Amino acid sequence: MSTRRRIAAISMALLVSGTGLPATSTAATHDTPHLPKTVNAPGTWSDDEASTGRLAAIGVAMRTRPSGLNGKRESPELFGVSATDGRSRWVELPGVGRDVLGLSTWMALSPDGRWLAWARVETTNADSIDETTELLGWAVMSTMNRKVRNLDAPAGGRIRGTLADLVFSGDSRHLLASYESADAPRTKGHEFVAWDVTDGTPTVLEKPGHYWLPNPGSAPDALVWARGRTVYRQDPVSGKRASYALSGNVVTASWSPNDTSFAYISQPADLGGGQWVLHAGRSVEEARHHRVPLDVDPEELLGWRDDRHVVVGHFRRNVQVVDVVTGTVVTIDMAGRGKIFNAPLLATDLWQRPLGSVAKPSGTSDPRGPLRWAGGAIAVLLGGFLLLRLRRAPRSRSTIMTP
Numbered sequence: 001m002s003t004r005r006r007i008a009a010i011s012m013a014l015l016v017s018g019t020g021l022p023a024t025s026t027a028a029t030h031d032t033p034h035l036p037k038t039v040n041a042p043g044t045w046s047d048d049e050a051s052t053g054r055l056a057a058i059g060v061a062m063r064t065r066p067s068g069l070n071g072k073r074e075s076p077e078l079f080g081v082s083a084t085d086g087r088s089r090w091v092e093l094p095g096v097g098r099d100v101l102g103l104s105t106w107m108a109l110s111p112d113g114r115w116l117a118w119a120r121v122e123t124t125n126a127d128s129i130d131e132t133t134e135l136l137g138w139a140v141m142s143t144m145n146r147k148v149r150n151l152d153a154p155a156g157g158r159i160r161g162t163l164a165d166l167v168f169s170g171d172s173r174h175l176l177a178s179y180e181s182a183d184a185p186r187t188k189g190h191e192f193v194a195w196d197v198t199d200g201t202p203t204v205l206e207k208p209g210h211y212w213l214p215n216p217g218s219a220p221d222a223l224v225w226a227r228g229r230t231v232y233r234q235d236p237v238s239g240k241r242a243s244y245a246l247s248g249n250v251v252t253a254s255w256s257p258n259d260t261s262f263a264y265i266s267q268p269a270d271l272g273g274g275q276w277v278l279h280a281g282r283s284v285e286e287a288r289h290h291r292v293p294l295d296v297d298p299e300e301l302l303g304w305r306d307d308r309h310v311v312v313g314h315f316r317r318n319v320q321v322v323d324v325v326t327g328t329v330v331t332i333d334m335a336g337r338g339k340i341f342n343a344p345l346l347a348t349d350l351w352q353r354p355l356g357s358v359a360k361p362s363g364t365s366d367p368r369g370p371l372r373w374a375g376g377a378i379a380v381l382l383g384g385f386l387l388l389r390l391r392r393a394p395r396s397r398s399t400i401m402t403p
Contacts, residue, residue, distance in 0.1 A: 031084070032084075032353060033054045033056070033083035033084060033113060033350060034083060034350055034353045034355060035057070035083075035347070035350040035351065035353070035355050035356070036056060036057075036086035036355065036356050036358045037086075037356065037357065037358055038337075038358045039056075039057045039059070039081055039088075040081075040088055040337035040358065040361050041059065041061035041079055041088055041337060041338025041339065041340050041361070042061070042063075042079050042088040042090055042338065042361055042362070042363060043361045043362050043363030043364035043365070044061075044062055044338065044339060044364070045064050045363040045364065045365060045366055045367055046063075046090065046361065046362050046363025046364075047363060048090065048362055048363065049089055049092060050080050050082070050089040050090065051146075052143065052144055052145060052146060053082060053083070053084060053144065054082075054083040054112070054114055054143055054347070055080040055082065055083055055091075055113045055116065055143050055347060056082065056083040056086070056346065056347050056350055057081040057344045057345060057346050057347065058078060058080045058081070058091065058107065058109050058116065058345050059079055059340050059341075059344030060077065060078055060079070060340070060341045060342050061077065061079055061338045061340045062074055062076055062077075062338075062341070063075055063076070063077040063090060064366075066366070066367070066368055069368070070368075077090055077091075078091045078093060078096075078107075079091060080116075080143075083113045083347060085359055086356050086357055086358045086359045087359035088338075088359075088361055091116075093116075093118060093139075093141070094139075094141070094146075095148075096118065106118060106119035106121075106135075106138075106165075106166045107119070107166065107345065108167050108175065108345065109168070109346070109347055110172035110197075110347065111168060111170060111172050111218070111303070111347055111348045111349040112172040112347060112349050113143065113347035113349070113350065115140055115141070115142060115143065115172060115197050116140070116141045116143055117138055117139065117140045117141070117166060117175050117197075118138065118139055119135055119137075119138055119166065120135070120136040120137045120138060120139055120150065121134065121135055121136065122134035122135075122136060135159040135179065136152075136159070137150060137151050137152040137153060138150075138151045138166065138177060138195070139151065140175055140195070140197050140200075149197070149200050151195050151200055151202075153179065159179040165177060165178040165213060165216065167216040168197075169194065169218065169222075169224075170217075170218030170221075170222070170254070171219075171220060171221050171222075172349070173197060173198070174194040174195060174197065174203075175194070175197055176192070176193070176194050176205075176216050176223065176225070177192075177193055177195065178190055178192045178193075178213045179191065179193075187211055188208060188209050188211055190213060191204055191206060191207060191208055192206035192213075192225065193205065194223050194236065196236075203239075205223060205225065205232075205234060210227065212227070214226060214227050215252055216252070217231060217250075217252050217253040217254055217264075217301075218254045218255070218348075219233060219254070219255040219259070220255060220256075220257055220258070220259055221235075221236075222235055222236065222255075223235075223236055224253060224254070224255070226250035226251070226252065226253050226264075227250075228249055228250070229245055229248065229249060230243050230244065230245055230250070231243065231244045231246060231253045231264065232244075233255075244284050246264060246266065246279070246287075246288050247266060247288055248268060249267050249268070249269055250264050250265070250266055251264075251265040251266060251276060251299075251300075252264065252265050252300060252301050253265075253301075254301045256304045256306075256307040256310070256324075257304055257306070257307060257352060258307050260282065260307045261281065261283075261304075261307050261308060262280070262281060262283060262284045262286075262287045263279065263280040263281075263287060263301060263310045263312075263322075264278075264279050264280075264287060264301075265277065265278055265279075265298050265299070265300070265301065266279060275297055276297045276299065277291050277298070278291070278292045278298040278312055278322065279291055279292070280310055280322060280324035280327075281324055281325075282324065282325065287324075290324075292324075292327045292329075293327070294312070294320060294322075296318070296320075298313075298320075299313055300312070300313045302319060302346060302348055303346070303349065303350075303351035304351060304352060305321055305351055305352060308323055308324055308325060309323055309324070310322050310324055311348075311351050318331055318332060319331070319332040320332070337361060338361070
């Protein structure tokens with residue numbers, strides 16, 4: 001199982017606070033795509049659904065629907081946070097049922113927020129998605145026009161779901177996926193492929209033969225992944241590949257927006273545990289020898305504020321913005337509203353812009369409440385009116401009959 005899958009399995013809520021962030025003094029506006037200061041789920045009773053436009057974050061949360069007069073139905077559903085107004089809305093994925101959505105962890109949001117990808121799984125036994133689930137392929141949807149493109153394995157056939165990993169390249173132009181076909185051997189049978197999101201063309205980055213899955217990384221205009229102590233960087237057009245030997249087993253690696261800084265997270269080479277370490281610097285060589293001390297174990301690289309500040313996550317319960325030159329760290333506390341099941345995924349390019357305001361979630365209470373109150377009030381008034389009529393009727397008859 002890849003490190004990214006290991007991290008994603010620890011599902012927690014996300015709230016991003018903008019306090020104390022460097023190099024972003026200008027406030028975000030509604031006209032400029034941005035990350036919100038907080039990422040909340042929609043109100044559980046909300047019926048507000050997203051249409052088109054860039055997304056700043058996606059996640060899965062509990063949604064509640066009325067059932068009859070007093071009943072309700074709950075199901076986990078996907079939500080997205082608008083990159084323009086910061087409002088959370090439910091997102092319907094074509095061909096994806098609610099039961100499958102809550103169980104599938106294979107989703108990805110592109111760094112620019114323009115693409116959303118998910119696994120296409122065999123739904124005949126959706127309630128028991130596990131290591132044996134049949135993965136049919138993937139789908140990529142443009143958040144700008146909601147057009148969907150299905151992606152299948154280059155060699156055809158079905159894919160074992162356990163050996164799938166899904167992430168976009170740093171430039172949002174390719175979807176990276178590791179998988180193995182159903183007839184491949186249980187070990188050393190997977191391929192690592194980059195799909196062009198505009199036309200669906202696959203490029204095989206690694207052919208079958210490796211025992212472990214690669215760990216995806218990011219760069220402004222290249223495909224990046226790590227295997228053991230080595231980070232690979234490949235030009236998607238020419239196919240030219242470079243490799244960099246680093247210290248420790250690389251969990252994830254990332255180049256800054258203008259390729260002027262580099263950061264990676266490593267773990268002990270013996271795979272026997274131990275603290276994960278953040279390395280960062282103005283070059284690969286500098287980062288190799290520069291360990292940045294943090295008060296928590298770094299788990300993932302969430303993006304860059306600029307070429308000097310990398311955003312580091314610790315299971316996304318908090319974020320630490322690290323100066324790769326001085327090692328100065330600014331910590332941002334995280335929390336979240338709503339019954340969020342998994343750690344929301346962010347459009348990581350948007351870290352380079354000021355954080356924006358957050359729209360208040362709608363639909364936080366049962367919409368039938370006012371109707372029940374109004375119905376009760378009407379019933380009371382009607383009952384009082386009838387009682388008054390009954391009390392008046394005898395007096396009226398006695399008055400008529402009195403001589």
